[in-house]
Amino acid sequence: MGWLRRITGDLKARQNIDAYALTAAIFFFALLSIFSDELGANLRWAALLSGVGLLIYRTLSEETSALSPGILHDRSIYDAVPMSSLLANVRDVRVFAPSAVNLLSAQTCEILRNSVLARKDGSVRIVILDFREEAAVRQASKQLDESLEFPVQRLRAALDSTMERLRLMSRWKTTGTFDYRLLSYSPGFSLVLLDPESPKGRVIVEIHGFHNPSTSSRMHLELTRGRDERWYRYWVEQFDHIWEAAVDAGPASGRAAESASADVVEARD
Template identity: 40%
Template structure:
């Protein structure tokens, strides 16, 4: 119970109920020990508690289906990435190439977002171009298993590496920027927006096997208020991968 309450408070859930419950408990203890609290004040706390209970019985309950939680890329068009990135302070990315995320539109948003803030941070990981085995396997995973391919892994990877080098070496930046190379494709891509903040979001895409197109891959998005356990799981996945990745030469 204590763990659940701590998780709710950390995620700013059910604060009204916890405040009223705490007041009721304090007043109950004080009432037992003394008569210092007036009858009117006791009734006020009791009615407040009753009001919270009644409100919770009438408040609309979120009814999220599994199909609403698990979507393809088109399911996230309602919240375009560029608009979210402009408001972000911290962004993490892992993808084998990251070509779709590191588009010109999103890079412009990142320039206006985390890279323009003194406390802003952008961390990017892609597959290691020096690891031939990982690169060869990625072609099989990401090119050969797509029924209707539109992009070629090697060309996309080279283009992204050029963009990362340009960002690191020539772009003026107020925030910090780092990129690394990972020698292993774990089978998913991951984007975290403000992962250390209270309103953090994590988006995970599974590469799967023999997709019709890259846009048909399954995605899901989590916030700290959705599931703190799994939100921390995925942010920890990124941190573990980051620690295992190498910095560019």
């Protein structure tokens, strides 16, 4: 019954509606022709039309399989379709990651500012690991830094960099809304939600695992609302719980405080 679930998922997501409608119409007229007076000729037409309908369905099935990125992959898929391009046409972006340093590149932040945050109903919410929770940062570093065969950055430095970027972004004058919070520990995964309440929403889950050759080799789950309704909703609710448990950044401390002080001095000058 996998084909039925796929069709149901496409209909929920409002995809391929025209092809399904055409296929249904062909089969409908083929059935009608069977019960008409001229049975012999119409049986042949019924067979022909049924074949055309089946051909359309099979063609749709093959094209969908060829174009779909599937559910399971790693970060290499974003070489062909960069994450920044996925953000360009959405209105609601929600992110949880221990540091989000790779996602929040200068280019991605510019795209967020010129697309999501340029819209009246645009919203960006980001949660990262609380840099003030020393024990949690050390524990996360064991998993994210020490378990990699080929590390290229360290979590502590990444947190400092992201905190500075988030503070700068929070000062932007934008039409949309931007907010960020801090979580007291890392649950072992990262989340990117793109328009999660819309029919064409997308949820990307990165599982950190225990040992990886590199950051880019971690397993990703890419879920859509129509195809993966149960687990799609599950991960959307996971972000909701994370957002509720996370706290505001509050007073800066450590190197982050030094950065904030430097900003104040620069503003006075």
